[in-house]
Amino acid sequence: MGRPPCCDKSNVKKGLWTAEEDAKILAYVAIHGVGNWSLIPKKAGLNRCGKSCRLRWTNYLRPDLKHDSFSPQEEELIIQCHSIIGSRWSSIARKLPGRTDNDVKNHWNTKLKKKLMKMGIDPVTHKPVSQVLSEFRNISSGHHGNASEAFVRNFKTEPSSNNSILTQSNSAWEMMRHNNITTSHESYYNNSPMMFTNPTCTPFHFSNHSNHLLNGTTSSCSSSSSSASITQPNQVAQPTHGTTTTFQWSDYLLSDPVLPLSSQTQVMGSSATSNLTFAQNENFNSQADCSSEKIDIKASGTCHSASSFVDEILDKDQEMLSQFPQLLTDFDY
DNA sequence: AAGTCACTCAACCGCAGGACG
């Protein structure tokens, strides 16, 4: 079963676009504008899938696109955004006028990731590789022992080159993934809609951090000790099956492993630096975003406070929006 | 000069969500 293909794949051309095909799309769009992409190939006289036409337009032909290389400022912004929201390329691209999600994704995969790795920073967690390794060792003492021990063994066999370390860092990440060990991004995206654990190199510190990166100097993250577990998303109160645990919106407030809670509270209420504002906005918008991201009320089982919990979120949302009206404008989710 | 390798980036694929009848 499943969906039928969007077009007859056997009869449509694939692969690189010719100048003539580009011209046809441009001419059609100039006259009719973009509309139903599934009809455009036929109307424009193209033997292409509508989806392919849309992609060609959005990624290459759109007149507002930049085709020059990324500036250091753009690169810095991508790194910052990625440290906060992960690989949500379309959201990151919206911060960069004239860039598409494909551009950003490609640039990250081919340049920025390697740049970070060369600096000794894990491009997934945005933490120093050494810290990732030490955290992974800590985790390995737990129930994920097999994979992590294997990793440590492998790591010990190739300790010499930087590249090997970095490669191993990726393997560490993969192993953690396979063992359902979540990290900041994942725990945020997958586990709790209101849970946002800053990486140990939090966005609050990241501005300095990334500036160094782009200057090509090695920076060391002012991180907490290695006891900060990758997978401990602040030990938030999670509703559990079959319990009558009550929880409040504030239970899901992020806590930064670096900052004492009191100062975080202060931070939440201040406008601080632009980077901080960015981080907060993203955080808050992410929270808003989560309203559409599988807030699984049912998952709370018999938790009777589900609706009041949602109400509380909405109330708090309103409260925050009144305090930070720019929230809705920074990231347009 | 020829072969190989690494890198880049345009394009494709499949899935998810929203709109609409």
Place this chain on the structure above:
DNA sequence: GCGTCCTGCGGTTGAGTGACT
């Protein structure tokens, strides 16, 4: 409420190209 269609998105692929041997 359901099915279909369209669009958006993130991950992946593979052709093209330059560097290296």
